[in-house]
Amino acid sequence: MQQMVTDNTRRSLLKAALFGACAPLLPFGCASSAQKQAALIGCAVTSRNQFSAVIADKEGQAISQLPLPARGHGVAIHPQLSQAVAFGRRPGEFMMVFDYQTGEMITLNLSGSERHFYGHGVYSNDGTLLFATEGERGTSRGIIGVYDVKDGYKKTAELTGFGIGPHEVIMMPNNTLAIGVGGVHTNGREPLNIDTMTPSLTYLSMDGKVLEQVSLPDHHLSIRHLAHDGSETVLCGQQYRGQPEDSPSLISMHTRGGEMQPLIAEPEEWARFNHYIASIAATDKWILATSPVGNCYGIWSKHTRRLVELAPLPDASGVVVDGDLFQVSSGAGLVVKNQYPIGAETNISNVQWDNHWAAIH
Template sequence: MVTDQARRRLLKAALFGAATPMLPFGCGSISKPTLRTPALIGCALSGRERFNVVVADQQGQPISELPLPSRGHGVAINAPVGHAVVFARRPGDYLMVFDYQRGELIQLRQADARRHYYGHGVYSSDGQWLYVTEGDRSTSRGIIGVYEVATGYQKRDEFTGFGLGPHEVISMPNGTLAIGVGGVHTHGREPMNLDRMRPSLSYVSSQGHLLDQITLADKKLSIRHLAHDGNKTVLCGQQYRGQTEGNPALLSMHTQGEGMIDLQAEPEQWARFNHYIASIAATEEWILATSPRGNCYGIWSKRDLKLVELAPLPDASGVVVFDNVFRVSSGAGSVISQSNPHDKTVLRSSIQWDNHWNAIV
């Protein structure tokens, strides 16, 4: 149920729906409209209980921002129509559609009765549909909500039958949906079934048919975040829900019809990630994964799947790729530009980045 307090937050955000112009560094007056091209979008913090979604250029420098009613998480982008959607952090009670070119609010939608959002969604490759990870509030039954763009994001269908607690959904190049299913029933954010977890990587057709489902050997590894390598391989980032002293592999890869393969690192290196992988991205040669809880990110070789760099970064958050170069965000305002291990440039932005980035392509 959406509380009165949540409704007030939603109304406040809707009323304050105009883009906030950014100030140039070192300047005390409002700048003229920027000519920089929007390239990435991510959520941010801007003070106590103040949350924004920020449109930025390729260097992570802000162009415009919109206020959010509560903390945001993931973003989906529909470049052909210039729309983006930001999803509330789980258990979320809103999604917000906006025009990222103009910085204008289009729609602020509350979760349906007895539903909550899990923080992620993705558009279909043709941009006509938005697929959103949702759950039944009382049971955590996993749902993919299907929304039609042309009708103002009316909900047209719900896909289910793949498990409890889906978190991220991505669209593969062939249109298949890959879903990171955590397998955890939660009350709010409190886990209720850690002794009976059933996490999986599930593949669902665009019509809602379950095509394939694979699990990890360690059932305490809750699959959370996903990416694909531009072809047929899904990269899976896990949250470990087992014993505190355990340090299993937190990053795996899978191609339909084959087995799950763990990426390699020493136990003490996995320990640095503090049991949690957040954002993942891949270039032709490298895979990069962040851990805000571990204040670090790692780079693996795609050729031999071995960890080749483990770098400190306070509140390491989102990662995207532009022209085969990684951009990594930080809650401390740092932006890392890195094309290969040990060759990086550190930039600064005025934004306290939070959770994930998504590239406009």
């Protein structure tokens, strides 16, 4: 563990380490948490300036929570072990590894004075390695930190040379990494190079070789959040950094060797998303994407690329898919089940979900 962090973060991390066991939550006095099976994990806001990683059942009701030292963002779930990692929100100073069955915190990795986390990571398909998006402080040089799971999540390598400001990284079924490279140099969260930003979707081998890079015609579309459809197609969600009155397409599809294909909606429909896509999930027929700042989510036909449903949802955040069922979380404590085109069902959760969800398979 690297030691160079701020005093406030250090105190928070020590406090989290002291109380590193998951605290049980009884959802609205219903059946005890021991009777529920863990199915979803996400970061949440528990009170003012207090944040947690929350383990929930398949309905999005909290079973237990683990306090985080600062606001969390994305979660990676191990493909075989009952381990998960919560990443600090950009510019994050921590990643916390925990066992979601026992509630034990396994380790805290701190970013150090020269690095920060961008809030996302993913395990290799065989579960031996963890890959995390990181940046060099002062330059935003993009880094994929490589961590050895069996060696206590010790960092063993840094993959670089693909651009600045990487955000989400996902693992493709063929063991290739896909990275949403935002292209934005930041000081904290303040962008410094809007006029010259160079975003891309980058495919990287697990040993760091750049296999392919593609970009969008408008360089103000910062590629940030990713998903794949279970096969070879990557969905890219963008944050638009151009003129406020513009309403460009904020989602694209890509398959290796081809061109970026923007999804289609009317300008006034894109305007609802307020220039930002958070979470994406896809089936073989449909694509769902959320916008917390737009307080909505949309569903597109994968075949026609056209928007087929636009629905309001306050602080729409994470989305996961199970078969043909989408589940969407909300910072307003709502959970939506949408099995398009059958219809949507909204339930009340006991959690203020924040940013992203990850499903336990």
